[in-house]
Amino acid sequence: MNSATSNFEVDASGVSPKQLHGIIPSLKLADGNEIPMLGYGLGTANYKSGAALDTISEPIIAATVTALSAGYTHLDGAEAYGNETELGRAIKQSKLPRSQLFITTKTTVRAGETVTQAFNRSLEKLGLDYVDLYLLHSPFFAKNAEELHQAWREMEKIKDSGMAKSIGVSNFLIEHLQTLFDIPGGLQYPPVVNQIEYHPYLQHVVEGGQDLIAYCREKHIAIEAYSPLTAITKASPGPVDPIYTKLAKKYGVSEAEVALRWCLDQGIVTLTTSSNEERLKGYLKKLPSFKLTPKEVEDIAAAGKEKHYRQFWTQKFDANDRR
Template sequence: MEAIYASGRAKSIGVSNFLQKDIETILETAKIIPSINQIEYHPYLQHGSLVPFLRERNIAVAAYAPLTAAVKASPGPLDDTYSILAKKYGVTPGEIALRWVIDQGIVALTTSGNEDRLKGYQKIKQFKLTPKEVEDISRIGSEKHYRGFWEDKFAPDDRS
């Protein structure tokens, strides 16, 4: 990847699904530090110290599957919180889930072929969660562990 970067064919280097130990290993020899790490990230998989570790090294975080707690892992401990906040802000629980990610300075990645849902996602630019709401979602989310992808590569209780 560094050779491609050096040749000018890439503006930056990104990685995906790298844990702290993986980043530490590449930083031992890397000439070019990755600019971003794309990870599954949602309230039920917050990765412990990984996000602060990446931030300390100026590596951005992109969250795939940010809707998991609102969609794929429901029912769960956040269902009531999402409903209350969705009503307060006039949005859907999924839009609350996206806002939670964005309000932490993390890039939220999601897709949809549903035009109405895509229009709804535009609403997340019109509100912000309070710091307490972000904290509450984080705290309540930590009560449940759910990994939607690559679960066969991790121990059942691995939150890294």
């Protein structure tokens, strides 16, 4: 999975946003489809809940159009974010050909309904005929293995329909993935992506035990990182801070760009949720212009293991659970 990152060594200084579309590399998934390695996420920064769910947010539409105009063609949404309608409207307003876009959404499996019902609802809100990637948003809805198996069988049927080009999971640990692989009769389509919170302070490695990243790679499941800037935005100060500062100075980039590059240099698809146009353009300009050395990648990883911080799903894990 690491081979795709070599394209990020291209010098992008002075390149316009439209030209940048051509130098953001894609990662080939196990099903043969390709996913752009840098994406714009509509999660934390553009989340809607409560009474806001009954309204249309023009700021969310505008922020998403800004990301598209800046050069982001990979957009990551979810029903749980409450903004699929805004995502769909932004796509229409951008006037970009659908074939140039990579659209992800995720299912929220509600009590008493099927994955298929949730998927159809998402497509209607998005105003699209298909999505490029559809994910089970988490394994925690399932009370037992049979419920998880049933959900995945529906995911496979959705892929067969052509309305989701690829299917995968999000927030799955090794035991949840293994449950899928233990499905009676075997998998017709294994998950090709596992989207997880990933940053130096949550590398999903248990000392002397499980390594989620290694497991996924063994199973040919691509890793997609959300909240890759957590060490800077939520968990600072910490042991990676001086390393980020040193490398930012060395390469003439921001600490955030070092943090994103750290994920990319591991062959990990990376999402950003910034709504700042200049920052978004800066990522597209700077990230292809430098590459961390293997030692620098390892130095950040080693320092990160000195601290543990989980931003999401904290109610599902003990305070020091690093899985």
